[in-house]
Structure formats: C-alpha cells, structure tokens
Amino acid sequence: MSHSWLQHYPANIKTEIEIPDGVHIANLIETTCRQYANKVALTCMGTDVSFRQYDRLSSDLASYLQNDLKMKKGDRVAIMLPNVIQFPVALQAAMKIGVICVNTNPLYTAREMRHQFVDSGAKALVIMDLFLDKLEEIIEDTEIEHVIVTSIGDQLPLWKSLLIKTVLKVKGMVPSHNLTVIPFKEALSKGSQSKKYQTPEISLDDIAVLQYTGGTTGVSKGAMLTQRNILANIYQIQEWAKPYILKGDEVILTALPLYHIFALSVNFLAFLTTGGRMILLPKPVPIENTVKAFKKYKITVMTGVNTLFNALNNSKAFQAVAPRDLKVALAGGMALQQSVAKEFQSITGTQVIEGFGLTEASPVTHCNPMHTVPPKGSIGLPLPSTNSKVLDEAGNEVPIGEVGELCIQGPQVMKGYWQRSDETDKTIKDGWLWTGDMAKQDEDGYFFIVDRKKDMILVSGFNVYPNEVEDVLASHPKVLEAAVIGIPSDSSGEKVKAFVVKKDDSLTESELKAYCEKNLTGYKRPRAYEFKDELPKSNVGKILRRELRDQEPASA
Template sequence: MEKIWLQHYPDSVPAEIDADHYASLVDIFEQSVKRYAKDTAFINMGREMSFSELDRHTRNFAAYLQGLGLKKGDPVAIMMPNLLQNPIAIFGVLRAGLTVVNVNPLYTARELKHQLNDSGAKAIVIVENFAHTLAEVVDDTPVEKVLLTQLGDMLPVPKRWLVNAVVKHVKKMVPAFELKNTENFTDALNRGSNLDYQRPEVSGEDIAFLQYTGGTTGLSKGAMLTHRNIVANLEQVSVILESVLEPEKELVVTALPLYHIFALVANCMTFVKYGCANLLITNPRDMPGFVKELDKYPFSVITGVNTLFNGLLNTPGFKELDFSNLKVSLAGGMAMQRPVAERWQEVTGCTMIEGYGLTEASPVITVNMPTNKTFTGSIGLPIPSTDVKLLDEDGNEVPMGKPGELYAKGPQVMKGYLNREDATAEVLKDGWLATGDIAEVDEDGQFYIVDRKKDMILVSGFNVFPNEIEEVAAMMEPVVEVAAVGIPNESSGEVVKLFIVAKDDSLTEKTVIEHCRKHLTGYKVPKAVEFRSELPKTNVGKILRRELRD
C-alpha cells in the first residue's frame, strides 16, 4: 500500500525514525535518572518517588538479582497491581540484564502455572495478596526465589504499618499461604545496597519483556519483545507527542496496570524517558477513590480504555475536577465509542485521541495526532517507520474504502512467540504481522477498525460488526455499557444480541430495539436484549464478548 498517510503528518513528524537511537532501554533509563534526578518519577498513595530514588532502588535490586546467580536473559516474573514496587522491579530486572515477565495478579492458579512454566521464570516478585495462588503451583514451576511485598511497603512509617495492617487484618485481603525460599522485597533492596552491581552489555536484540497475550482465546502466548522493539516504539511515539509534551512538566495518570503493554509503554516507559511523573492508581475499579486521587494532582495526560473513561464520566465528582492542565487524553486497548468520546470532550474540554496497537507490536501501530480538535472515530495514521496493508481472505490488497485484515510491518513488531513456532508462523508472514483486525482506510490515510475478525457476526451471509451496533446503542442516555454478540438462529445462522448495563429501569428491550431500528439496517438490528448489573471484562477493562457468547 502506498503510504498516503505521510502527506498528512504534521511538519514536525518525520517519515522514519532511528530504531537504534538507543542501544537498549537501560540506556534510556540511565540517561533519565541522571538528567531528571530531582524530579518526581512516580506517585502512589500520596508517596512521591524521585528519579534519584528510582535510580538507587533499581540499582540495588539489580545487584540483588545478580547476587542470586541469575544470568543474562534469565526471566523474572512480576505479579502486582500499580505500586511503587512495580517500576522498581521492572527497571531493576532490566538493569540486571534479565527479562521481565509481566503477570496479571488476578490470574487463576492454572493460568499462573502455565505462564511461569512457559516463560521459565527463575524468580518472582509478588504482592502478598496473591501469594496464595502462587503457593498452589510454585512447586511445579521453575521458580527458585519468591520476593514478597505488601501494598504499603514503599510508604513512609507509620503509614506503611497502617496500610499493611488494614489490608491484612481489617479488610482481610491477604488469604493464608505457605511458601518456601521467600524474602521480603524491601529486605532484598537493602541487601542489594551492599552488593556490587555489574552493568551488563545489553543489545537491541536481547529480549526485554516476555509479554503474554490476554489468553481470551486459549492459552496465553509469550510475545518476545526486544529492547529494540520497545526503543523503536518509544521513538515512533515520541516524535508525535513532542509537539504537545514538555520534558519534566507533565503528570500522566496511570490507571491501567503496568503489566499491560499499553500502560507499560505509553505511560511508564514514555514518561520516564521525558522525566515526567506517573500517578499510579492501584485500584481504578474504586471509581470514587480514583476521582478523589485525581482531585489532588494537576494531571496533564490520561490514558485508558473506553470503559475506564465511561466509568469516570458516570462517577459523582468527576465533572467538578480541574481540567485546566489536561492536554492529552489517549484511548486504546478497545474501540472508543463516539458518545463516550464526545461526552469526555464536553466535560473535560480535551479531545479524545485514539490509538491502535497490540502486544505483538510493542504496542502502537497507528495513532491520531494530539493536535486534533475533535474526536475522529478513526484509529489515526500509521506511525513513522511503519508499513500497513489491508488484505482480503485470499491475500489480495483491498481497494480504498473496503474492509480487509490489517497487516503491519515495522521495527516495533515482536521477535515471535516464545516456544511457539507454529503460532508465530500464523501471525508473522515475511515480516508482516497479521493483526486479526478488520480495518478500512480513507483517502487521507486515516484507518478505521471495523472489528475483530473473530468477533464478526454473520447474519444471512452479511457481515455484522459488533462495534457498530454497540456505538448505536451507546447513543441512548441510560446505557452505561453495552456489548453485541452473535447467537445461533435457525433461519439466518446468527442474529445480534445486546447485553446492556443501564443507569435505571427506564430502558426496556422494546425501546432499545426500536432505537436500533432507526439507525441500523434490518439485518443488523438486535433480536434480543439482556440487561445485566455488570459485563465480564479483562483486568484492563476490555469487555469479554466471548464469555457473553458462551
């Protein structure tokens, strides 16, 4: 496909970036902690940690890990929500020349066992709240060392004692567990301070992260993301964001968990590079508490998924916050619904810009420009040094305006899946990444996701895309959340069914179907509506259509 999008880049954005500008993420990190030593790097539960503190803690953790006898490239798992311990662990592992294996803390024992065995993790850093899950399976994994931490461990005394006591004894959030070969994370940092640290030679081809895909379609796979993959994506996104972001000046709200590729790169890595602060939200599902936290800080950037933004808009007190500093609202991870985006702009005065990517692309492939004045409904333009093409089922490029599966190529595309040559071959074809997403492109090079290939609903031979149905239903004011799936039907193969979370009882199946009939052609109109108090989601807020379908 001709790169028609290049003519729509702002003058400041180049067509290509240098993926080898930095030898590794360690180089970027060392440069930032030195240059921005006095600035705040991370904030959590009221505690601010400077870049110099981050430098010291990560150096000590790296020395501790090397002291365990771990060798370059060995995998270390990190299983925790957004806490100050998280970036310390991530950058400590990288500085030791090891590989980070990010683990979802809400994994079941079966899922955790699979990921630890598949990755070959030699050690794990885990919050005590989830240690009981590890205790069930650790003997059947390669894990030799368990580093335990509590939610309040990086807070000053006496707040540390208070938080840990409340979590353990009042809220009963730490189920009983028995584990061998354990050490407290803060003790490990103290021990590391007395050990020599040997800076490893890390190259761009070394694996920085084993980033596991969600596993919503089966066993999760470990995407091997190299230092060069992540460095390239940081460079690609940086040249776009530099028109609006100022080094040392920004505060980004990090509500999505750092174990998710979106928050890991778009928040943690990007803003460490710029010497800016990350406000870590440990439990974004507590929306009233989340809003109270936002009220304390003059945040200038926020990232999230549609459900997160929608949740904030429906939380009392959010509209009264001070949005005068807010300059970037970035959505990804799932389709952004136009009614939510427009309401966001109305409330905050900030345009919602949408990006698109996936774990296998480190993650960004396309993004809207931050200078946009209104929500476009598109996923934007391919980022520099990225090729994109749309193919039909026979592997032919589709004409402009027609839907096809999106393929992407660039320095951010993963090395492959760990131990899965078959799965790698399915998605990596001559360097092109098959995303499994159906998209269209217009004459301006703007791409639009039509839907996930596997979520498509087939009604009497017609393709129906759930996103379109959901967006129409979301236009109704009482609709809080909505998901569309296909259910079996004798005459048409499948029909559309909607699952809705509503604000009140004013909505009925009849009114929803009548509304949809006004805005959709006949075969797209839902034939059934089910009201729920909540919809099943992944831990980053993606609605699990498959679970609803099942």
C-alpha cells in the same frame, strides 16, 4: 503501496524514527534519572520517589538479583504487582542486568498463573503478599526458585505502611502460607550492601519482555518483545506527542495497569523517559479513587479505555473538578465510543485521541493526530516508521474503502511467540504482522477497525478468548458442551455469555459461576448463561459460534 497518511502528519513530526547507537531500555531510563535527578519520578498513595531515588532502588534490586540470586542475562523474572512503586523498580532492575520480564496479571487464578510461569520458565517472582495463597497451590509445578514478596505499603512512610498492613490483616486480605520468601525491603537492603551489579552486553535483538497474549488462537502465548521493539515504540510515541508535551514537566495519570502493555509502553516507558511524573493508582475503581488523583494533582497526560472515560463522565465528583491542565488524553484497548469522547471533551475541554495497537506490536501502531479533528471512528494514521495495509485472505491489497485484514510492518513488531514458531508463522508472514482485525482505509490514509476476524471478546480493553473459557466450562463434571460469545455491555463494551449443554440435569447456573470464579480471572468470567439442549455445529462437528451470535437479540 500508498503512504497517503504521511500528508496528514503535522509538519514538525518526523516520518521515520531512529534508535541511537548503544541505547537499551536500562540506560535510557538511567539517562533520564540523571537528567531529572531531583524531580519526582513516581507518586503512589501520597508517597513521592525522585528520579535519583528510583535509580538507586532499581540498582539495589539489580545487585540483589545478580549477586545473591545468581540471575543472569536471559533468565526470566515474573512481576505480579498492581500499580505500586515496586513495579517500575522491579522492571528496571531486570533491565539493568539483561533479565527478561514476564508481566503477570495479579488477579490471575492459580490455574492461569501456572500456565504463564511454566510456559515462560520464570526463575524468580516478585509478587504482592495478597496473592501468595494462589502461588502456594502451583509453585511446585513451576521452575520458580526465588519468591520476592512485597506489601502494598512497602515503599510508603513507616506509619502509613504499618497502618495499611494492620488494616489488611484485620480484614483477612493477607493470606497465610508456608512458602519460603524474601521480603522486598530485605532484597533492597542486601542489594545495597552487595557489590554493584554488572550490566552485560545488551543488543537490540535481545528479548526484554515476555508479554502474554491470546494471539489469534486463544492459547496464551508470550510475545517476545525485544529491546528494539520496545525502544522503537517509545521513540514513535514520543515523536507523535512531541508538539504537545514539555520534557520534565508532565504529570501522567496511570490508572491502567502496568502489567498491560498499553500502560507499560505509553505511561511508563514513553512518558516517564521524557522526565514526566507518573501518578500510580493501585486501585482506580471505584471511580472516586481516580477522581481523587485529579483533585490532588495537575494531571496533564492520561491514558484510558472507553470504560474509564465513561465512568469519569458519569461521576458528579469528576464533573465538579474537571481538569483544566489536561493536554493529552489517549484512548486504546477497545473501541472509543463517540458519545463518550464527546462528553469527556465537553467536561474537560480536552479531545480524547484514539489509537490502536496490539501486544504483538509493543503495542502502538496507529494514532489519530492531535492537531486536527479526525474522521469519526478512525483509529488514526500509522506511526513513524510504521507501514500498514489492508489485505484479503490471499494476501492481496484491497481497494480503498473495502474491508480486509489489517497488517502491520515496523520496528515495533515482535520477534515472535516464545517457543511457538508455528504460531509465529501464522501471524507474521513475509515480515508483515497479520492482526486478526478487519479494517478499511480511506483515501486520506486514515484507518478504521470494522470488526474482529476471530471470535475474540473485548471486555474493558482486555482480550477474552473463547477457547480458554470454554475449556474451563467443559472441565466441569456436569457439563457436556459449552460455547461462549461476546454480547454488548453498557459498562464494559462486551461481556461473556456462555451456552451450556448439561451432562447432569442437576447443574445450576450458580454452580458454574462458582466454578468460573475459581478458575478464571474476573473479566474472563461469563456474566450471562443459557442452557441449551444442543449447540449448532458444522458438518464436521465444529461448534458454530457465529450462529449463536446471530440468535442473540441486537439489544442483548
């Protein structure tokens, strides 16, 4: 196998990374907190938390989880929060005592919450008060024993916290409930008065995070990301960015959600542990919210998906305050449109660097070098210690320039899927992760994504798996059959379109929309519907999504 990509590495970037002896995620963050104790680590809604304060808060919560809730190494805690200070506090608290984090989208419906909590076997949950009504619907179906509830304003000054809580209650956004919960502030207070937590022996093979993904089949599965996986990706990302960043000096805009593996690994774990200041945006949309951050702070590093960069490009307010301190702009999660990248660079003077990754690889596997102009449409070169090749269905490497399935090998590749060895065996073969993405490689070692092997739909960087959406549609009593595909969208790259065969002629589009609103989080919901008399099928009765796609006009 050729490693032709190494010739395009900048001279001062190592081709291999090493994880120092004795390092795990918690003590890596602790070391950073000691080194940059007086610097600001986290900023959210105008409130700053220093590295010293961050370590204290996470230590207090760790003591509470271990001493009061009796959580032990290997237990699972679900974190269901937007980008607020409480998120990195909760994650680090879990890391300190060897508890596995289950990152959960706070916009999930009750049905989606149930699946993830039941499958992971989460024993405790840290959740925003805005979502307690959905939790109440399903908690009895889960193993959750302890619910730590926080408010958007819990880590803000008292006057601001009270103001926010009052506004949310007046607007009816904080639901009533009959759950037994522990206030986040109370947990911190009890933890501070309790005996100090004890960090168990943590090995690189221990699971650190269960990150849920649809994989290649559409059934939501927990990718087991170990200490080694995540630490390797931290060091890989830091090595790749090394020539362009100054330790203790970067200001990182975090508009992408931390419950998504991209922001978790890149913004939080990789850049925060260089002593950077993470600017957390709980609600980056409308785009004016993000523009305000550029106005207020000298942002030097940002991550985003194509839709975020495009929204900024089309904001007159952003154009008026075009950042001149921005050194690194990383794009991932979905294909970066060349027109968007070009316009962003013309506004800011900063080249958008496209990379590639997937949940099963913690997530980053490829990135374009920052010292040169990469080939158009490239996802870049494999990161240090990462091997990549393009294989045909028989497992043979295809010639340069020909299309096959992108396969990855490296220390960031997951241990497997949680309690699904059969799915693991389908995805990891002979030590290689089969990504499900069709790709090609050029003579210089640059890789290009051509198409997705499966029928996955990519909405604003989030994976939507047709099986799940179809299952929801098919469960409607008036639906006979349903199939969904992705169709082009100017705003989100792709959007979901549903084809439905009625069981009851009275069924309307508005009924289906209301049903999907109850059972699917926003990005998974169909945005277009078409009723049909029948769906195309193979001779064994399998619905042929390909034919539905082929019937769609190119400009849909």
